[in-house]
Amino acid sequence: MRDIGIGIIGGGYMGKAHAVAMSAVGPVFETALRPKLVMVCATSDASAERYRAAYGFARATSDWRTLVADPEVEAIVIASPQSTHREIAEAAFARGLPVFCEKPLGENAADSAAMVMAAEAANAINMTGFNYVRTPATQEAIRLVRSGALGRITWFRGEHTEDFLSDPDAPANWRTEGRASGTMGDLAPHPINCALALMGPIKSLMAQIETVHDTRPGPDGPVQVTNDDHAQMMLRFANGVMGQLYVSRTATGRKMGYGYEIHGTKGAIRFDQEDQNALHVYYADGPEAGRGFTKILTGPAHPNYAAFCQGPGHGTGYQDQIIIEARDFLHAIETNTNIFPTFRDGMEVNRVVEAAWTSSxxxxxxDL
Amino acid sequence: MRDIGIGIIGGGYMGKAHAVAMSAVGPVFETALRPKLVMVCATSDASAERYRAAYGFARATSDWRTLVADPEVEAIVIASPQSTHREIAEAAFARGLPVFCEKPLGENAADSAAMVMAAEAANAINMTGFNYVRTPATQEAIRLVRSGALGRITWFRGEHTEDFLSDPDAPANWRTEGRASGTMGDLAPHPINCALALMGPIKSLMAQIETVHDTRPGPDGPVQVTNDDHAQMMLRFANGVMGQLYVSRTATGRKMGYGYEIHGTKGAIRFDQEDQNALHVYYADGPEAGRGFTKILTGPAHPNYAAFCQGPGHGTGYQDQIIIEARDFLHAIETNTNIFPTFRDGMEVNRVVEAAWTSSxxxxxxDL
Amino acid sequence: MRDIGIGIIGGGYMGKAHAVAMSAVGPVFETALRPKLVMVCATSDASAERYRAAYGFARATSDWRTLVADPEVEAIVIASPQSTHREIAEAAFARGLPVFCEKPLGENAADSAAMVMAAEAANAINMTGFNYVRTPATQEAIRLVRSGALGRITWFRGEHTEDFLSDPDAPANWRTEGRASGTMGDLAPHPINCALALMGPIKSLMAQIETVHDTRPGPDGPVQVTNDDHAQMMLRFANGVMGQLYVSRTATGRKMGYGYEIHGTKGAIRFDQEDQNALHVYYADGPEAGRGFTKILTGPAHPNYAAFCQGPGHGTGYQDQIIIEARDFLHAIETNTNIFPTFRDGMEVNRVVEAAWTSSxxxxxxDL
Amino acid sequence: MRDIGIGIIGGGYMGKAHAVAMSAVGPVFETALRPKLVMVCATSDASAERYRAAYGFARATSDWRTLVADPEVEAIVIASPQSTHREIAEAAFARGLPVFCEKPLGENAADSAAMVMAAEAANAINMTGFNYVRTPATQEAIRLVRSGALGRITWFRGEHTEDFLSDPDAPANWRTEGRASGTMGDLAPHPINCALALMGPIKSLMAQIETVHDTRPGPDGPVQVTNDDHAQMMLRFANGVMGQLYVSRTATGRKMGYGYEIHGTKGAIRFDQEDQNALHVYYADGPEAGRGFTKILTGPAHPNYAAFCQGPGHGTGYQDQIIIEARDFLHAIETNTNIFPTFRDGMEVNRVVEAAWTSSxxxxxxDL
Ligand SMILES: NC(=O)C1=CN([C@@H]2O[C@H](COP(=O)(O)OP(=O)(O)OC[C@H]3O[C@@H](n4cnc5c(N)ncnc54)[C@H](O)[C@@H]3O)[C@@H](O)[C@H]2O)C=CC1
Ligand SMILES: NC(=O)C1=CN([C@@H]2O[C@H](COP(=O)(O)OP(=O)(O)OC[C@H]3O[C@@H](n4cnc5c(N)ncnc54)[C@H](O)[C@@H]3O)[C@@H](O)[C@H]2O)C=CC1
Ligand SMILES: NC(=O)C1=CN([C@@H]2O[C@H](COP(=O)(O)OP(=O)(O)OC[C@H]3O[C@@H](n4cnc5c(N)ncnc54)[C@H](O)[C@@H]3O)[C@@H](O)[C@H]2O)C=CC1
Ligand SMILES: NC(=O)C1=CN([C@@H]2O[C@H](COP(=O)(O)OP(=O)(O)OC[C@H]3O[C@@H](n4cnc5c(N)ncnc54)[C@H](O)[C@@H]3O)[C@@H](O)[C@H]2O)C=CC1
Structure with missing residues (x-):
């Protein structure tokens, strides 16, 4: 067991989540590497200092280069906007540091490809922040699919739906500007990563991407929305299976609609992140009179659960996903072996997003 | 109140359901016209006689022309395979009789168009058997959408999924032969009709139709499957809304997965026929802390319910849908005014099915 | 196959349900005996005549003695208020007629005992109208419990909750007067019958019965409520198992909360009539990671379902329960063998109700 | 912001949970007091040392007196078995230290009363570990009940059901010995605390407590079980409301069945900890056609949520409950003001448990 100095760029939504995770992961998973919160970086000195104090970092900076160059920083977490990911990652890899980068990896596939190259050239540990794929339920789903328990898979439906912009009177802001902040740029990466994890590579796709509310109220009248509100696509996976995906930020009533449905010749799975501790599994065996979807509550018998609680059904939450990520990142560093999802996996996601835009x-x- | 002589062609799955419905509809809805079961028709004299006795018809025949020509038969229900619908309907219209025809209306859009022409030429009452659209829950959903309670609609997802052929070892039979018996021919008409009822006409679509299990066991080895197992499509409705549809007979675990999801700027609806007495409605108003999907149990306050039971939550079932159809058919005859869904609505469905095949x-x- | 003349006393909520059921049961279940609606009886000539026309009876009367004495009436359905049940049943048995009587059997245990004696003295078919116990789901639950599939039963919870009087401003009416119309008199019989069917006899109980809203608005100011709004009881079954029951007409939000939960050493069952086509079953076998409640949708593989529909998950409703009752009643007559629940079963329920009052x-x- | 030295007695199930919570609470809630893990205590030096290293404490001991006396220890968390709680708490209060003690507070009401006296004599902060009452959903439920949004409450049902001993072949162990480890001793405190929080004090009760499996396999044959497997009770609250409670460790299929159901004249609530991020609320207003239970997903609009995630529906889990407890404990210390649930609240629970035993x-x- 030894300490490892952590630097986090960004102290907002995800910067905080990673700071908490790095504080909790040691006792939760009894990791060999124990994070020390060395430095946090934010856009201004004032905000950086605020985050330092709030989350318990030793030092703060408003210049990510300072952080990346700091000798006590031994691993980097990038939790700043997508436009900053590439440059920071490249600098970190130049120093040979392990990098965990929030999704989407790069702003586009080209950036992501460059980041993958940098990571591989440096032979450095790299990981992308697809947290939802790490829940006990989804890890169990992946295990079931790969085990063959569902037979040959015949269909996949994925979804990531929220409703934070379903109100047409919600004002224009940074989220309504620029492809990287649209639904395909911001939400789609999660379910695409999930689809790839469950089903393998996508061979071809047909997409329909649209802006539902073309303008939104601004301070001086209507402002043009320059990115997409929702998108649907039909998929053909490399294994021949047909599938589909829907992503939306105007899905009225949906708060965390990351879900999937998988049909196989011997069974099926249904999952909805809004009840993240339940996995619904059907097996086409035994007498007809007894068949149905079994609602399995996650517990110590499932991946990534036991460290949080010895009791089944007691449940994990959003923050726990980030703690699991931290465990995986530390374990990858310790063993010097990358763990899914890597930068390459992040890049695959960008490629799918771009193909969808082309198709739409x-x-x-x-074809991909 | 007066009697009306009913002739039913077919005594199988749906022939029985309509015979029961014609027996029950009078007391249930206190209809002005009271059905008398005059004659039933089936392929052989023996089976026709068996149905006669079983369901309480006065007479039986194996020749539908005899039935159509019978002077005591005042209205016709066609519950025989799709290949027979056109000829029977045309003959009935030639006599000026009202005709209720099971879905799909014709075997293809051309047949359906001819049937619509015949009906309209004869100025005869005509109705297509889309029963699921008549449940209290779906009628209430249609009412809510049309009332504007959900605001401007922004997305639609429809589904009809069952799993009676999900097992690749299920033997080849008539269901695995011929487009009319495939998923697009047999199941898709229901959810397409539902989509049209809820959303209005479809302007264009992009479909992917496929056979999941190319061969199935036959008596002498593998037999080629000549129709489709499942299909997905992306839709653009005439009102500009984006949507999608999925139909499957290989949807492992799904028994009666007729469902839909509708997003609007002010609210949303979710429905699944597997819990047919519940409608889930969300309104984007009031304090955030109180928002969520409300599970409304159908009751006397909803369409088509009160005649079955005075208590809310007591529930209606499959057979009740057919009784509602019978009420509507009798009412259309009584008032000499067609009621949705007519043959024209049936034909619209065929047109969508054919466009989907072309697209796939x-x-x-x-474009439609 | 032969006709059987039916006389129904009462044309309200349940009188109608039984008239419909007698019209539909022949074609649904292809019964050997085919009901002919001979005569209906109601309190006034006018209402009786209205019911006759509405439901299709041949004749009407306002004097149940006329109905009972009618030579064409071969079987009787009592669907009038509980205060009338005993006298009518006794008269019918005096003629040797089979009698189906709505729940609760008698107004009290003494009346019920007299009715049982009359039935048994006449050696006549007798049945009590506990319809909820006949659904496919509950019949399957009974089958599972008796089969030993759940192991030794260790706990039972029953419930019948509705909310038609949860509003304290709902006016006083006949329902708020007299024990027989209170919750214990009116609702409790259903779940008590269910408990007895699933668990066998009750040995002792401890009850708490109360009126939640002591007065209610009347035409001239507050009126005293003279019966109970809700009641709970703890039970000890004869087989040694501990259990409990709750009944309420002030269960805000509950519409048809007839439900039960059963724990066994090898499995468990949960059921709620508000989703009457689903039975939730748990088995404590197989790997922990796969355990959970399986939501089984009723279908042709379950009791009393196939006659309504060949497809699983298509669902039965409230009216179908009464059709199943009619089938059982006709079958009992045909085979001259009583079928559960008989008058004796109805009397057992009254005895439990009275014990509960004493206990409270x-x-x-x-002790019972 | 200043550091505060924490000593934890016990390093097992709950000792770990509290160690994690103390590590995470600072960044999560940006607390004014920042925990430093000073010392952990366990039964042996070896296990204490193992916990120290695993959870990141500075020092370890096998003698809780050493821990309590340590000058750097400024606050105590007792996470050792109930038999140890009193002595440790009294010693800590003797030093004037704030004490957080796991439930049940004392082994019995007398112990708890002594602990309350010691706390109050020392004028020291004291808190009992009823974590389930602190979830966003249950805090919101308490808020709704107290706000009068549900009108006058008319019924309460509480439950805590698990199935870890439903298998009769599960071997005898410490859990099957001694009242304090039985269902009333171990599980009942949670739902009793919940009932008190939601409904206020209990005036009288009637209980039925029993051992379902009298013997269990031991190393040398059957061993007598000396405590209770499940218990049910009927309650009368001081506010006049009737209610009930069920607790079980033999509730086959239930993993974390901490739930409640509350009827009011204007609304109702249903909650089940197995889906801990959903609260089901019904309001008896608006048109009948729109009424039903609304499934509210917890989010930033609800108590104790926003610090974990800015997105609604993203969910909290078991470990987060302990972090909320840590926040409350630190806040109580900082402001020198006790926060519910205190030792007095813990003692109330013991009193209810003892009354239940007497009643049974x-x-x-x-009466209480
Ligand atoms: N995995 C998940 O569930 C989620 C992932 N994300 C991803 O996390 C990343 C950050 O998003 P949020 O935390 O929501 O954003 P945020 O706006 O809450 O925080 C961004 C932080 O980055 C800092 N920052 C911005 N530009 C910077 C620069 N040039 N140098 C240094 N610091 C800079 C800001 O000061 C701020 O502290 C994004 O890539 C986003 O896509 C966001 C939300 C959820
Ligand atoms: N609305 C719904 O939910 C459903 C609708 N259907 C539709 O109902 C129709 C009938 O299907 P099923 O009842 O399932 O079929 P089935 O195979 O159970 O019964 C068909 C009946 O038609 C009779 N028949 C066949 N050819 C005939 C002919 N040339 N002349 C006279 N009688 C003939 C047969 O003797 C048999 O009685 C089809 O159009 C089907 O698509 C079927 C099932 C469900
Ligand atoms: N199984 C179930 O789910 C239900 C059972 N019931 C039971 O059914 C019975 C009838 O209740 P409802 O139909 O709700 O009542 P209702 O008030 O709707 O109808 C009662 C009928 O009985 C007739 N009637 C009253 N006194 C009569 C008399 N002396 N002679 C002849 N006819 C008379 C009335 O004219 C009326 O037609 C009751 O025993 C009730 O407990 C009621 C509702 C549901
Ligand atoms: N709030 C909740 O959800 C739960 C609360 N609990 C409560 O937490 C307490 C601890 O239970 P668990 O963590 O499950 O037990 P455990 O058996 O997992 O751990 C007990 C710990 O206490 C230590 N210990 C035992 N006797 C000691 C002594 N005399 N001096 C110092 N250390 C000693 C042991 O070494 C061990 O580390 C109990 O009061 C229990 O009722 C337990 C589980 C869940």
């Missing part, structure tokens, strides 16, 4: 723009199927 | 074959968007 | 009044355990 | 033994109602 051209109104035709696109 | 050509792998491109198709 | 004396605030102590009471 | 004497088979009669007991």
């Amino acid at each position: 723009d051209q109104r035709q199927w696109v | 074959d050509q792998r491109q968007w198709v | 009044d004396q605030r102590q355990w009471v | 033994d004497q088979r009669q109602w007991v």
Whole structure:
């Protein structure tokens, strides 16, 4: 067991989550590497200092280069906006540091490809922040699919739906500007990563991406919305299976609608993140009179659960996902072996997103 | 109140359901017209006689022309396979009789168009058997959407999923032969009709239709499956809204997965026929802390319910849908005014099905 | 197959349900005996005539003695208020007629005992109208419990909750007067019958019965409520198992909360009539990671379902329960063999109700 | 912001949970007091040292007196078995230290009373570990009940059901010995505390407590079980409301069945900890056609949520409850003001448990 100095860029939504995770992961998972919160970085000195004090970092900076260069920083977490990911990661890899980067990896596939190259050139540990794929329920789903328990898979439906912009009177802000902040840029990466984890690579797709509310109230009248509100796509996976995906930030009533449905010749799975501790599994065996979806509550018998609680059904939550990520990141560093999802996995997601844009723009199927 | 002589062609799954409905509809809805079961028709004299006795018809025949020509038969229910619908309907209209025809209306859009022409030429009452659209829950959903309670609609997802052919070892039979018996031919009409009822006409679509299990065991080895197991499509409705549809007979675990999800700017609806007496409605108003989907149990306050029971939550079932159809059919005859869904509505469904085939074959968007 | 003349006393809520059921049961279940609606009886000539026309009876009367004495009436359904049940049943048995009587059997245990004696003296078919116990789901639950699939039963919880009087401003009416119309008199019989069917006889009980809203608005100011709004009891079954029951008409939000929960050493069952086509079953076998409650949708593999629909998950409703009752009643007549629940079963329920009153009044355990 | 030295007695199930919570609470809630893990205590030096290293304490001891006396220890968490709680707490209060003690407070009401006296004599902060009452959903439920939003409350049902001993072949162990480890001793405190928080004091109760499996396999044959497997009770609250409670460790299929159901004249609430991020609320207003239970997903609009995640529906889990407890404990210390649930609240729970035993033994109602 030894300490490891952590630097986090960003102290907002995800910066906080990672700071908490790095504080909790040691006692939760009894990790070999024990994080020390060395430095936090934010856009201004004042905010950086505020985060330092709030989360318990030793030092603060408003210059990420300072953080990346700091000798006590031994691993980096990038939790700043997507536009900053590439440059920071490249600098960190130049120093040979392990990097955990929030999703989406790069602003686009080209950036992500460069980041993958940098990581691999440096032979440095790299990981992308697809937290939802790490819950006990989804890890169990992946295990079931791969085990063959559901037979040959015949269909996949994925979803990530929220409703934070379903109100047309919600004002324009940074979220309504620029592709990287749209639904395909911001939400789609999670369910795409999930689809890839459950089903393997996508061969071709046909997408429909649209802005539902073209303008939104601004301080001086209507402002143009420059990115997408929701998108749907039909998929053909490399294994031949047909599937589909829907992502939305205008899905009225949905708060955390990350879900999937998988049909196999011997069974099926249904999952909805809004009840993240339940996995619904059906097996097409035994007498008809006894068949149905079994609602399995996650517990110590499932992946990534026991460290949080010895009792089944007691449940894990959002913050716990980030703690699991921290465990995986530390374990990858300790063993010098990358763990899914890596930067390469993050790049695959960007590629799918771009193919979807092409398909939607051209109104035709696109191969990946 | 007066009697009306009913002739039913077919005594199988749906023939029975309509015979029961015609027996029950009078006391249930206190209809002005009271059905008398005059004659039933089936392929053989023996089976026709068996149905006669079982369901309480006065007479039986194995020749539908005899039934159509019978002077005591005043209205016709066609519950025989789709290949027979057109000819029977045309003959009935030639006599000026009202016709209720099971879905899908014709085997294809051309047949359906001819049937619509015949009906309209004869100025005869005509109705298509889309029973699921008549449940209290779905009628209430239609009412809510049309009332504007959900605001402007922004997305629609429809589904009809069952699993009676999810097992690849299920033997080949008539269901695995011919487009009319495939998923698009047999199941899709229901949710397409539902989509049209809730959302209005479809402007264009992009479909992916496939056979999951290409061969199935036959008596002498593997037999080729000549129709589709499942299909998905992306939709653009005439009102500009984006949507999607999925139909499957290989949806492992799903028994009666007729469902829909509708997003609006002010609210949302979710429905699943597997819990047919519940409608889930969300309103984006009031304090955030109190928002969520409300599970409304159908009751006397909803359409088509009170005649079955004075208590809310007591529930209606499949057979009750057919009784509601019978009420509507009798009422249309009594008032000489067609009631949704008519043959024209049935034909619209066929047109969508054919557009989907074209789209899937050509792998491109198709306008309707 | 032969006709059987039916006389129904009462044309209200349940009189109608039984008239419909007698019209539908023949084609639904292909019964050997085919009901003919001979005569209906109601309090006034006018209402009786209205019911006759509405439901399709041949004749009407306002004097149940006329109905009972009618030579064409071969079987009787009593669907009038509980105060009338005994006298009518006794008269019918005096003629040797089979009698189906709505729940509760008698107004009290003494009346019920007299009715049982009359039935048994006449050696006549007798049945009590506990319809909820006949649904496919509950019949399957009974089957599972008796089969030993759940192991030794260790606990039972029953419930019948509605909210038609949860509003304290709901006006006083006949329902708020007299024990027979209170919750113990009116609602409790259903779940008590269910408990007895699932668990066998009750040995002792401890009850708490109360009126939640002591007065209610009347035309001239507050009116005293003279019966109970809700009641709870702890039970000891003859088989040694501990259990409990709750009944209420002030259960805000509950519409048809007839439910039960059963723990066994090898499994468990949960059921709620508000989703009457689903039975939730748990088995304590197989790997922990796969355990959970399986939501089984009723279908042709379950009791009393296939006659309504060939497809699983298509669902039965309230009216179908009464059709199943009619089938059982006709079958009992045809085979001259009583079918559960008989008058004796109805009397057992009255005895439990009275024991509960004693217990609640004396605030102590009471043996049955 | 200043550091505060924490000593934890016990390093097992709950000792770990509190160690994690003390590590995470600072960044999560940006507390004014920042915990330093000074010392952990366990039964042996070896286990204490193991916990020290695993959870990141500075020092370890096998003698809780050493811990309590340590000058750097400024606050105490007792997470050792109930038999140890009193002595440790008294010693800590003797030093004037704030004490957080796991439930049940004392082994019995007398112990708890002594602990309350010691706390109050020392004028020291004291808190009991009823974590389930602190979830966002249950805090919101308490808020709703107290706000009058549900009108006058008319009924309460509480439950805490698990199934870790439902298998009769599960071997005898410490859990099957001694009242304090039985269901009333170990599980009942949680739902009793919940009932008191939601409904106020209990005036009288009638209980039935029993051992379902009298013997269990031991190393040398059957061993007598000396405590209770499940218990049910009927309650009368001081506010006049009737209620009930069920607790079980043999509730086959239930993993974390901490739940409640509350009826009021204007609304109702249903909650089940197995889906801890959902609260089901019904309001008896608006048109009948729109009424039903609303499934509210917890989010930043609810108590104790926002610090974990800015997104609604993202969910909290078991460990988060302990972090909330830590926040409350630190806040109580900082402001020198006790926060519910205190030792007095813990003692109230013991008193209810003892009244239940008396009632069950004497088979009669007991006043509190
Ligand atoms: N995995 C998940 O569930 C989520 C992931 N994200 C991702 O996390 C990343 C951060 O998003 P949020 O935390 O929501 O944003 P935020 O706006 O809450 O916080 C961004 C932080 O980055 C800092 N920052 C911005 N530009 C910077 C620069 N040039 N140098 C240093 N610091 C800079 C800001 O000061 C701020 O502290 C994004 O890539 C986003 O896509 C966001 C939310 C959820
Ligand atoms: N609305 C719904 O939920 C459903 C609708 N259907 C539709 O109902 C129709 C009938 O299907 P099922 O009842 O399932 O079929 P089935 O195979 O159970 O019964 C078909 C009946 O038609 C009779 N028949 C066949 N050819 C005939 C002919 N040339 N002349 C006279 N009688 C003939 C047969 O003797 C048999 O009685 C189809 O159009 C089907 O698509 C079927 C099932 C469900
Ligand atoms: N199984 C179930 O789910 C239900 C059972 N019931 C039971 O059914 C019975 C009838 O209740 P409802 O139908 O709700 O009552 P209702 O008030 O709707 O109808 C009662 C009928 O009985 C007739 N009636 C009253 N006194 C009569 C008399 N002396 N002679 C002849 N006819 C008379 C009335 O004219 C009326 O037609 C009761 O025993 C009730 O407990 C009621 C509702 C549900
Ligand atoms: N709030 C909740 O959800 C739960 C509360 N509990 C409560 O937490 C307490 C601890 O239970 P668990 O953690 O399950 O037990 P455990 O058996 O997992 O751990 C007990 C710990 O106490 C230590 N210990 C025992 N006797 C000691 C002594 N005399 N001096 C110092 N250390 C000693 C042991 O070494 C061990 O580390 C109990 O009061 C229990 O009722 C337990 C589980 C859940």
